[in-house]
Amino acid sequence: MEEYLKQLNESQREAVVYTEGPSLVIAGAGSGKTRVLTYKIAYLLQQGLPPWSILALTFTNKAAREMKERIATLTDEQTARRLWMGTFHSLFSRILRNEAEHIGYPSNFTIYDATDSKSLLRSIMKEMQLDDKVYRPGMIQSRISNAKNALVTWKAYEQNKELVQHDMDSKVPLVREIYKRYQNRCLQAGAMDFDDLLLQTNILFRDHPDVLEKYRSFFRFVLVDEYQDTNFAQHLIVQRLCETHRRICVVGDDAQSIYSFRGANIDNILQFKNQYPGCRIFKLERNYRSTQNIVNAANSLIHKNTKQIQKTVYSEKEEGNKVSVLASYSDYEEGYAVAGKINDMRMRNYDYADFAILYRTNAQSRILEEALRKRGIPYKIYGGLSFYQRKEVKDVISYLRLIINPHDEEAFKRVINYPARGIGETTLGKLTAAATEHNVSLWTVLNDPIGYALQINSGTAKKLGDFREMIAGFIERNDKLSAEEMASAVVKESGIVSTLFQDRSVEGISKQENLQELLKGIAEFCEIRREEGAEHVSLADFLSEVSLLTDQDNDKDEQANKVTMMTVHAAKGLEFKNVFVVGLEEDLFPSSMSKDNPRAVEEERRLFYVAITRAEENCMLTYAKSRYRNGQSAMCSPSRFLRDIDTKYLHMPENTAATDSSAASRERFERPSAFASPFQQPKAVERETYVSPVAQAVQRQSRLTKVETAAASPSSAPASDLSGLYVGAKVRHDRFGEGEVTAIEGDGGNAKATVAFTHFGQKQLLLKFARLTIVE
């Protein structure tokens, strides 16, 4: 340990060895925060604390995993594994499962993701016959989420005059009723959403002092990473756990607080020293990551904010290059500029993996992607649809969820007719109605259709019975089988495999691959658990983890040599030699949502600070003078944040419009092309000529796909007498009248004919359906 301590600088070491009382570690960007946390934990272990008595809360699974790995190298794997280290959500869901009986939930409760809860809200609003244009699901969802993060239960909501009044004013007076029903239905289904995990933990601790006391004495030291990003619910959990022993250490950087939209409250960190009188404050101010110019530029930016803990981040690395600003005429040119710059810099001994392109919104990735592809630059995009959100994956997971908790309403609705088994909307409607009426789950109704007086014919009853049998059979076998055996039984016996494998289209193949990937993932999970000494790895074990995973947690080709593209939010905690921050324009960065709210602008500024401080050697900021938004190009002006940076750390080869609006400088951004007449929109022309080859390629590909689908699909439809159909034949259609066949593709059930109708133009018709008669 003495050896380890030597590897720390003075302030780091002080933060590590102080363990007597509460402490706050203000960790500037790149100041070795993770190092302090890991060494501190190692130090605590060495002082004799058993690993399971240390609670270390992080913000992402990834952070937890990396820290565990580092601690494992400092101590040993066994020890590292026994630490209570993970995200708030994953650790407290574990505790909630243990203590579920106290709060009226089953210990095998399902965790609804955002999609599940939105879908539940939709059905509730439908039942209440509310207009989803007035009651927008997303808006309702965020209202409920905010309430929960502030620990306002539905009962408290109902009684809160302010909230109710606010809903009246916004013309959505029934939010409280929706909230109530939503919570009721979740309980009915044995489900918690993400916010519940924190809310219910608080309820548990509030109402069961004995339980709280148990965990208080169990966790003898509590550490929290990224404390600036905690919301009220998280803050209170931590406070409850530490109130008596006050052995707590929180680490964070107020300058990097960027999650207020999900309830994070920067005051938690700003007020920490008042919450815990006598608390020691350690400041880590030496930045080991970036060159002086980058650090200084970032400092000059963040000093424009009013609310912050005073600190002076400095770098003792070389001065380095100045932060450069690049202006482009359009968003698409911006992409090209970035791609070009990457290629240039690659000549100077950089790998692709040394670059990151950071943007404010995911929507910006597309155009950049196109530019990189055109230049043959390999890239990897983080974010977007996560693996577990894909339909084919979620369908399988829904089966698994149903096996663990058959009352899970959202899972039930997803799979009752997948693969298609003739249980349609009408039947589901009857089930739901009965369930709502008797205040029971869909599964309960399904188990006693007669008792609940379901008005269905015998055919439907049989189908429902078969489905029930299947699920019940799975449930029965689940005791004996492992997660992977169960999963493979499910995909086979439910008919998912046979359904999916009939589809030979490109999309179909990719779905099959995803399914294989999922099964492989489950097998790996079992494998790891067994290596850790588990005898039986159950489906429940797997599910309780998977719902809290995100796509960031399974990056496969991490070591592949590719440019990284992600949002600034996603980049927090990472570092790259060279960083491009793109789209530095008003209404984009800072976002248009924040412009009227000074607090929000400050948060955007912190976000920009995070972006800049990801860079080790070179940081390049770009903006475009026009950008496609909502389908049309709009002019934009450079971000105010560019002016916040002290110009002595900036390099502006373009003598940019950010500071100079003279005609001479403006001219430079004007397109110098032959098209550029003041009367036309040069960009549009350019766009068209440029985009079309790509568009053509895409079209070509999708055409191919379609043909392939048609040709390769096995046919089950009986061959009709349309076998006599030929190109050039004259045909008649009930609705479109007469026409001439110009093409036929595919055969059997998927055969398609293109017919040029005399009055209706060209149509593609699926022969299976279109009742064509040959005229001659």
Next chain:
DNA sequence: AGCCTCGACGCATTG
């Protein structure tokens, strides 16, 4: 029952 087209709406950011 499933596919496709049309129209509305929105651009945050995440566990």
Next chain:
DNA sequence: CGTCGAGGCT
């Protein structure tokens, strides 16, 4: 310009 949901068509 996307995507996503609703509704229409076969």
